[in-house]
Amino acid sequence: MAKRTVIANGRVVDPAQGLDEVRSVVLEGEVVKDLLKRPPSKADTLVDARGMLVTPGFIDLHVHLREPGHEYKEDVASGAMAAVAGGFTTIVSMPNTDPVNDSPTVTELILDRARRARLCRVLPAGAVTVGLKGEALAEMGLLAQAGCVIFTDDGKPVMSASVMRRALEYAKGLGLAVMVHEEDLTLSKGGAMHEGEHSTTLGLKGIPSAAEDVMVVRDIALLETTGGHLHVAHLSTEGAARAVRAAKKRKLKVTCEVTPHHFSLTDEAVASYDTSTKMAPPLRASADRKALLKALRDGTVDAIATDHAPHSAVEKDLEYPAAANGVVGLETAAALTLKLVLEGELPLLRAIELLTSGPAGVLGLETGTLLPGRPADLTIVDLDEAWDVDPKRFYSKSRNTPFAGWRLQGRVKSTWVAGRKVYQDRGGAA
Amino acid sequence: MGTRNALIRHVLGIGELNLSQVETILKTARVFKEILSRPVKKVPTLRGRLAVNLFFEPSTRTRTSFEVAGKMLSADVINFSGSSSSLTKGETLMDTAKNLEAMHPDVVVVRSHAAGVPWMLARNLGCAVVNAGDGLHEHPSQALLDALTLQDAFGSAGEPGSLRGKRIVIVGDITHSRVAGSNLRLLPMLGAKVRVVGPPTMIPLGMRQAFPGIEVSHQLDGAFEDADAVMMLRIQKERIAEPLFPTDREYSRLFGLGLARAERLKKDAVVLHPGPINRGVELDPRVADGPASVILDQVENGVAVRMALLYLTAGHDNDPERLGAES
Numbered sequence: 050m051a052k053r054t055v056i057a058n059g060r061v062v063d064p065a066q067g068l069d070e071v072r073s074v075v076l077e078g079e080v081v082k083d084l085l086k087r088p089p090s091k092a093d094t095l096v097d098a099r100g101m102l103v104t105p106g107f108i109d110l111h112v113h114l115r116e117p118g119h120e121y122k123e124d125v126a127s128g129a130m131a132a133v134a135g136g137f138t139t140i141v142s143m144p145n146t147d148p149v150n151d152s153p154t155v156t157e158l159i160l161d162r163a164r165r166a167r168l169c170r171v172l173p174a175g176a177v178t179v180g181l182k183g184e185a186l187a188e189m190g191l192l193a194q195a196g197c198v199i200f201t202d203d204g205k206p207v208m209s210a211s212v213m214r215r216a217l218e219y220a221k222g223l224g225l226a227v228m229v230h231e232e233d234l235t236l237s238k239g240g241a242m243h244e245g246e247h248s249t250t251l252g253l254k255g256i257p258s259a260a261e262d263v264m265v266v267r268d269i270a271l272l273e274t275t276g277g278h279l280h281v282a283h284l285s286t287e288g289a290a291r292a293v294r295a296a297k298k299r300k301l302k303v304t305c306e307v308t309p310h311h312f313s314l315t316d317e318a319v320a321s322y323d324t325s326t327k328m329a330p331p332l333r334a335s336a337d338r339k340a341l342l343k344a345l346r347d348g349t350v351d352a353i354a355t356d357h358a359p360h361s362a363v364e365k366d367l368e369y370p371a372a373a374n375g376v377v378g379l380e381t382a383a384a385l386t387l388k389l390v391l392e393g394e395l396p397l398l399r400a401i402e403l404l405t406s407g408p409a410g411v412l413g414l415e416t417g418t419l420l421p422g423r424p425a426d427l428t429i430v431d432l433d434e435a436w437d438v439d440p441k442r443f444y445s446k447s448r449n450t451p452f453a454g455w456r457l458q459g460r461v462k463s464t465w466v467a468g469r470k471v472y473q474d475r476g477g478a479a
Numbered sequence: 480m481g482t483r484n485a486l487i488r489h490v491l492g493i494g495e496l497n498l499s500q501v502e503t504i505l506k507t508a509r510v511f512k513e514i515l516s517r518p519v520k521k522v523p524t525l526r527g528r529l530a531v532n533l534f535f536e537p538s539t540r541t542r543t544s545f546e547v548a549g550k551m552l553s554a555d556v557i558n559f560s561g562s563s564s565s566l567t568k569g570e571t572l573m574d575t576a577k578n579l580e581a582m583h584p585d586v587v588v589v590r591s592h593a594a595g596v597p598w599m600l601a602r603n604l605g606c607a608v609v610n611a612g613d614g615l616h617e618h619p620s621q622a623l624l625d626a627l628t629l630q631d632a633f634g635s636a637g638e639p640g641s642l643r644g645k646r647i648v649i650v651g652d653i654t655h656s657r658v659a660g661s662n663l664r665l666l667p668m669l670g671a672k673v674r675v676v677g678p679p680t681m682i683p684l685g686m687r688q689a690f691p692g693i694e695v696s697h698q699l700d701g702a703f704e705d706a707d708a709v710m711m712l713r714i715q716k717e718r719i720a721e722p723l724f725p726t727d728r729e730y731s732r733l734f735g736l737g738l739a740r741a742e743r744l745k746k747d748a749v750v751l752h753p754g755p756i757n758r759g760v761e762l763d764p765r766v767a768d769g770p771a772s773v774i775l776d777q778v779e780n781g782v783a784v785r786m787a788l789l790y791l792t793a794g795h796d797n798d799p800e801r802l803g804a805e806s
């Protein structure tokens with residue numbers, strides 16, 4: 050008989066089942082066997098989760114693992130380690146590697162590295178266009194066969210509307226979504242931060258919200274023509290949130306994600322020219338942040354995704370406009386999400402939904418819930434434990450975070466994938 | 480002199496200075512201006528001190544002005560010109576900073592295409608840093624010399640006048656002008672009422688929130704006639720990649736200060752320009768060289784202000800009060 054693990058007496062929060070109760074989760078082999086009110090007497094391994102939050106494993110739709118090509122910033126193994134330390138059991142790896150993941154060989158390499166790391170599930174995203182150039186469609190069908198679960202040119206928009214139209218149509222035939230990085234390059238050109246009060250004060254060239262809005266509106270219009278599934282990556286503006294909300298009302302298949310840095314910070318954080326605040330899309334105005342919080346609450350947003358983008362000092366210790374875009378996020382995402390719960394911005398159930406069943410729904414995964422029979426991926430969190438963000442302690446190879454020194458509450462204590470413990474916090478029990 | 484709030488470690492931007500520091504700088508500049516009018520102009524104040532002009536962006540005027548200022552104070556001045564970007568040489572800003580550090584300068588005067596570079600250097604260098612223009616952000620020495628020039632213009636019989644209550648109109652590309660960036664901070668601090676004029680393409684999106692006290696107008700006529708001073712900005716074609724106005728002809732008709740418009744200025748009003756002038760575009764040559772123009776005073780005041788900045792930052796425990804006696 051398969052090995053039985055019982056995670057006893059934790060506060061089990063599983064939004065897919067509308068569950069928030071003290072339960073004992075029984076894992077048998079690689080799947081969830083049962084959710085019992087009282088712990089069973091027999092277990093091969095018994096984990097006392099009293100006082101802890103027990104949730105389905107977190108799913109991150111948007112991670113840059115940098116392998117192949119930029120392993121000095123991150124590789125599949127270090128990224129997967131950062132993921133499980135952050136409570137993530139599934140991550141989607143972006144294709145802007147070197148070479149680009151626009152061919153099955155690269156997909157297979159990523160999957161091979163992930164298998165060897167034996168940490169979390171790594172689902173590759175394939176490129177929409179060859180070399181992310183926005184011109185010829187990548188071999189999407191072959192990429193899907195090799196294991197890609199979504200297509201994106203992330204890091205860049207698909208500027209040609211006709212290429213975007215064909216990409217949506219073609220992906221629809223494969224039953225997969227196209228994830229879009231929405232940025233009109235003619236509007237964002239030369240910009241280093243959000244355009245508004247603070248870009249004016251700081252003398253940095255701004256990127257207007259419209260650079261994102263016009264592309265979201267364009268792609269929703271294309272989706273009306275093509276059908277299929279459009280997933281908006283790292284949505285950051287009030288206008289884009291409004292457009293997605295309206296499209297959902299019209300029953301179009303549009304999903305979207307929001308990052309912890311966009312819901313936690315505004316462009317005010319750029320004030321010191323600290324390049325760890327430089328990202329694309331940029332940190333937006335406080336009205337945008339408020340709109341994102343509303344969209345997180347009201348169901349417009351499907352997932353919280355980190356856009357984990359590791360960079361070394363070589364790319365970040367530069368003049369602000371010259372510094373690379375991006376922040377690491379896997380190890381701070383859960384606590385930043387729980388911060389919204391503690392501040393009353395988001396009910397706990399909804400917050401966990403955005404990390405579990407929400408992203409699972411975008412990709413049609415069977416994970417993201419603790420329903421009996423489903424893969425035994427779960428995360429145990431101590432909601433009461435406060436900790437200080439110290440980038441030096443990150444498992445990620447990179448340290449580019451604007452949250453250094455922040456005191457956060459809610460600590461991932463252990464992470465389980467397919468019934469196996471893949472991460473244990475060094476700090477204590479559970 | 481109230482030096483308690485006036486200690487000046489760096490001059491990064493006007494936004495970092497308080498009124499008392501600004502007053503100290505302007506008073507010190509006046510002393511140097513007087514020295515510059517003497518037959519022997521050079522003073523030994525900064526003998527043995529090293530000033531480095533670190534210019535990542537070419538600017539003969541500002542660089543020369545800082546160089547002359549340093550030499551008048553007997554400092555050793557080294558010009559260190561990076562190419563348009565330090566990155567083109569494969570050298571990062573931080574590498575450059577470390578190389579500079581090895582020379583043990585007392586003050587680094589930096590001009591950069593990127594906003595924020597003076598702040599980044601100030602965090603990484605042990606010496607004083609003076610901003611000589613960063614990106615679209617600030618150009619504090621220019622605003623200070625403009626203020627000194629305006630004080631002269633508003634004063635009488637050699638006494639500096641106050642800017643309090645004076646109406647100053649700044650015309651042109653506010654978005655892409657670091658001269659405007661510094662003046663929009665400094666002039667209101669000194670009590671002036673400031674109005675900016677330009678097409679909406681030249682007024683930053685965040686103008687009202689970032690500078691709530693500043694009036695904005697999109698038409699020159701009706702917006703400059705009550706001015707005590709009009710500051711015409713240079714159209715920086717080299718820095719503008721997108722069309723902000725249709726043609727030079729249209730710009731000069733709508734926003735240029737020609738002879739006819741200059742005649743509508745108040746009697747004692749003065750005209751400023753940070754130079755170099757696109758003659759005939761933003762400013763008619765006859766106005767630039769006419770009676771209302773204080774453009775040459777600006778150049779002269781530039782040296783005095785920069786002497787003050789070097790003296791106050793690199794001179795260590797110098798007391799501005801003693802300066803007159805010292806020379």
Ligand SMILES: [Zn+2]
Binds near residue numbers: 204283330
């Ligand atoms: Zn992106």
